[in-house]
Amino acid sequence: xxxxxxxxxxxxxxxxxxxxxxxxxxxxxxxxxxxxxxxxxxxxxxxxxxxxxxxxxxxxxxxxxxxxxxxxxxxxxxxxxxxxxxxxxxxxxxxxxxxxxxxxxxxxxxxxxxxxxxxxxxxxxxxxxxxxxxxxxxxxxxxxxxxxxxxxxxxxxxxxxxxxxxxxxxxxxxxxxxxxxxxxxxxxxxxxxxxxxxxxxxxxxxxxxxxxxxxxxxxxxxxxxxxxxxxxxxxxxxxxxxxxxxxxxxxxxxxxxxxxxxxxxxxxxxxxxxxxxxxxxxxxxxxxxxxxxxxxxxxxxxxxxxxxxxxxxxxxxxxxxxxxxxxxxxxxxxxxxxxxxxxxxxxxxxxxxxxxxxxxxxxxxxxxxxxxxxxxxxxxxxxxxxxxxxxxxxxxxxxxxxxxxxxxxxxxxxxxxxxxxxxxxxxxxxxxxxxxxxxxxxxxxxxxxxxxxxxxxxxxxxxxxxxxxxxxxxxxxxxxxxxxxxxxxxxxxxxxxxxxxxxxxxxxxxxxxxxxxxxxxxxxxxxxxxxxxxxxxxxxxxxxxxxxxxxxxxxxxxxxxxxxxxxxxxxxxxxxxxxxxxxxxxxxxxxxxxxxxxxxxxxxxxxxxxxxxxxxxxxxxxxxx
Ligand code: ADP
Ligand code: MG
Ligand code: ZN
Numbered sequence: 001x002x003x004x005x006x007x008x009x010x011x012x013x014x015x016x017x018x019x020x021x022x023x024x025x026x027x028x029x030x031x032x033x034x035x036x037x038x039x040x041x042x043x044x045x046x047x048x049x050x051x052x053x054x055x056x057x058x059x060x061x062x063x064x065x066x067x068x069x070x071x072x073x074x075x076x077x078x079x080x081x082x083x084x085x086x087x088x089x090x091x092x093x094x095x096x097x098x099x100x101x102x103x104x105x106x107x108x109x110x111x112x113x114x115x116x117x118x119x120x121x122x123x124x125x126x127x128x129x130x131x132x133x134x135x136x137x138x139x140x141x142x143x144x145x146x147x148x149x150x151x152x153x154x155x156x157x158x159x160x161x162x163x164x165x166x167x168x169x170x171x172x173x174x175x176x177x178x179x180x181x182x183x184x185x186x187x188x189x190x191x192x193x194x195x196x197x198x199x200x201x202x203x204x205x206x207x208x209x210x211x212x213x214x215x216x217x218x219x220x221x222x223x224x225x226x227x228x229x230x231x232x233x234x235x236x237x238x239x240x241x242x243x244x245x246x247x248x249x250x251x252x253x254x255x256x257x258x259x260x261x262x263x264x265x266x267x268x269x270x271x272x273x274x275x276x277x278x279x280x281x282x283x284x285x286x287x288x289x290x291x292x293x294x295x296x297x298x299x300x301x302x303x304x305x306x307x308x309x310x311x312x313x314x315x316x317x318x319x320x321x322x323x324x325x326x327x328x329x330x331x332x333x334x335x336x337x338x339x340x341x342x343x344x345x346x347x348x349x350x351x352x353x354x355x356x357x358x359x360x361x362x363x364x365x366x367x368x369x370x371x372x373x374x375x376x377x378x379x380x381x382x383x384x385x386x387x388x389x390x391x392x393x394x395x396x397x398x399x400x401x402x403x404x405x406x407x408x409x410x411x412x413x414x415x416x417x418x419x420x421x422x423x424x425x426x427x428x429x430x431x432x433x434x435x436x437x438x439x440x441x442x443x444x445x446x447x448x449x450x451x452x453x454x455x456x457x458x459x460x461x462x463x464x465x466x467x468x469x470x471x472x473x474x475x476x477x478x479x480x481x482x483x484x485x486x487x488x489x490x491x492x493x494x495x496x497x498x499x500x501x502x503x504x505x506x507x508x509x510x511x512x513x514x515x516x517x518x519x520x521x522x523x524x525x526x527x528x529x530x531x532x533x534x535x536x537x538x539x540x541x542x543x544x545x546x547x548x549x550x551x552x553x554x555x556x557x558x559x560x561x562x563x564x565x566x567x568x569x570x571x572x573x574x575x576x577x578x579x580x581x582x583x584x585x586x587x588x589x590x591x592x593x594x595x596x597x598x599x600x601x602x603x604x605x606x607x608x609x610x611x612x613x614x615x616x617x618x619x620x621x622x623x624x625x
Contacts, residue, residue, distance in 0.1 A: 040068065040084045048085045052096055059103035062087065166220040172352055173345020173377060174214055177207070177338045181222050184311060188226035188262045191309040203300055204331050206270070206322075207315045209338030212378030215315035218338060219266040222313065229263040231256065235272030246273065246292030254299040254310070262309035267296075270314040270332075274322045293323060300331050340376050342456045343369055343601045349377050353384040360398040368404050373456055373601060374422060375411070383411050422455075422463065429496060430455050430464040431594045433506055436495025437466040437488055438593070439586055440579045442612040446477070446484025450612060452604035455597055463506060466492075467604075479527045482517055486575035487582075489514040494579035495590060511572075518571035519564075523553070528567045536564060578621040585618045 048069065051057050058079050060069040067087045071080035097104045168178055187194060187201050194201055207215040216232075223230035233253055257265050267273075273292045300312060314332060316322065326332050341349060347369040354365060372380065386407035391399040422430065434453050441450040448468035455464035468488070493507035526533035538554050556564070583590055593611050597603050603611070 040082055043083050043085050045085050045088055045090075048083070049096070052100055052102060055100050057097075057100065057102050060097060060105075062093070062104065062106050166217060166224045168221050168225055170352065171214050171217050171221050171377075172348035173341030174218065174338050175345070177218060177336045180334075180336045181205070181218060182225075184222055184313075185225045188222070188228050188264070188309065188311060191262055201309060202311065202334050204312045204314065204326075205334045205336060206319065206327075206332040207313060207336050207338050208317070208319045209315075210317050210340060210376060212376035213338045213340055214377045215338050216266070216268060217377070219264065219313045219315065223264045223266075226262070226264075229257075229260045230266060231260075231263065232266040232268065235267060235269035235274070246288055247295035250292055250295040250299055254302075257310050258308045262311075265310055265312045267312065267314040270316045270326070271318045271321050274314075274316070274326045293326075297325060297331065340374060340456060341380075342454070343373075346372055346375060346380060349380045350384065353381050357384060357388040358398045360396075360400040362401045363399065363404065364401060367401070368408070370599075371405075371408055373427065379411055383407050386410055426463070427455060428594075428598065429500065429504055429506065431598050432495045432499045432590065433492040433504075434464040434466050435590055435593045435597060436491040436493075436498075436579070436583055437510075438491070438608075438612065439590060439615055440491030440494070440582050441466065441468055441488040442615050443582050443617065444484035444487050444578070446481030447488050450608065452602065453593075453597055453608065454602045454604075456601050479521065479525075482521055482525075482527070483571070483575060483578075486514045486517055486572060487578040488575075489517075490572070490576045491579045491583070494576060494583050498580065498583045498587065499590070499594075514572050514575060515568065518568045518575075521571060522564055522567045530567055531560070531563055536560070574621060581618045581621055582615075585616050589614055589616075 048057075048067065051069075051071065056071050058070050058072045060067060065086070066084050068082060068084045070082050072078070073080040094104070168182075171178065184202070184205060191201060207218060209215055219232070220230060231253060233249070237249075253265060257263050273289050273296065275289065312332070319335070322332075327335075347365055350365045350369055354363070368383075372383070375383070383404070384407075387399050387403040390403040390406055391397075394403075396403075434455055438450045438453050441447055450466060450468055452467040453464075454467075489510045490507075492510050493503055496503045496507070521527040522531055523536035526535065536554055536556060553561075589611070593603065596611075
């Protein structure tokens, strides 16, 4: 806290006195009526309503926290007994009262005489002003702007020539992302060239990837390379106390940016404001977030018209939660994947950070890179620093390989909780599993050509992956191609069975997809001989390309339902047997490729194709009729 060196403020004492006064008065207002007022019987609201409808009520005062009302008197007496009840939110009440000709008014009768009512009108605003002043003074020390800039953007601006200038050389291991962003740098450097030709400059680029992979760093590097100002703000900063403040900030941020165009606006943690509105909170949703999001969309649509070259970069690690409106053309229509680095990438990142410390002669960065699969750039930067700290603690002049090894253990222990770093054993299982997919996929090419195998833990879901590339755009799939896909999906599990004789949970997603495919063959595409060319699902079904939701089943007899279940099971089991047969036949190749990938983590390109041509064919396992 920096209270000590705050300049004296003339508002401050006033603020405090008012606060205390206000506090006293609030207390008095709450307790006095209870202490000194007449005791009025309390009744339930429902009784009150009945009495109105029965015409028993003569007049009503509707207050903030209570309703007092008087019954009609007996005989000549106009007014009878007084009751009170607690108001509920009831828009019907005035109509009801009017229908019975009841006299009613909004304010309760003054209980404390005119001073009381005067005070109760005057004091609350004063309290508010007092609180306001109080906070004003507290925050005035921080910045020159004070409270009036309350809604002003807190965007930090880094301008070209900053000592902190970041370039692409500072970012390693994310080559694909860099290549994609180089184009953005060109746009920013010479927008005229693109505008003249009539090309539309992209407005929004979404950097997608797990935390610590260098998204923020890349955004800064784009600004650094292009030599343009960099405005940055984080989505979580938008989550403000007052509705409307977030939207005002967005407006202000873009106002500033437009003045300095060409420039970059970087929105970190976009998911904090860009959550899908459909999946948003319940009970009125989150007005604040929605307003902020709408303002962002408006601004993004607006600045192109103004002819300013402002490129909005945003980062998120949860793209699936984003509102689809954000991803439409003209908004964040470009997505750049910033993934965890592979072996080569990790080595380059280590080299960058190792330059900053004194290394001993025995340090082999390659070995460190090999031992750190799943580490993101930030983890590696942290690792080098930890190692240097260890060396310094042991009063050594340089950092030794042993320091790195110990640091890895420390970082891993920390990481184990928040993300996945595979143990050696798990890594081995993943390797065989993925190679299993690849070998079956090579034999059964209905799912496309196997283009890449990786055991670098990627994204949020996969421990490793096998990439199949369709050889051409496909709109129709044949039955045998779907069977190929089912077999390929089961290749991972089959490899685990063949090699380890046991299975892990790693195939859950594969099984899900294989079962879905098989079910659709039977119930949607009419590919089952037993069940015939009938659609057992209702409504329009997406074609095989979309993984649309399953539609509700038609009414089917128990027998049919049983037959469907059997067919689905046979198809999946058929794929399973096929995969097992292929892998048993190619047991040695499975071993060779798995050992290779354990070393390099990624196999692709020509190397992979050469290996896959060695697959020995097997007879097709009999397809269940
Ligand atoms: P993100 O925004 O993706 O969460 P950051 O860009 O904030 O990650 O990364 C945090 C720090 O980690 C960076 O400042 C940098 O020091 C280091 N870092 C992360 N990724 C890389 C990378 N690919 N190359 C070099 N340093 C990196
Ligand atoms: Mg970041
Ligand atoms: Zn798998």
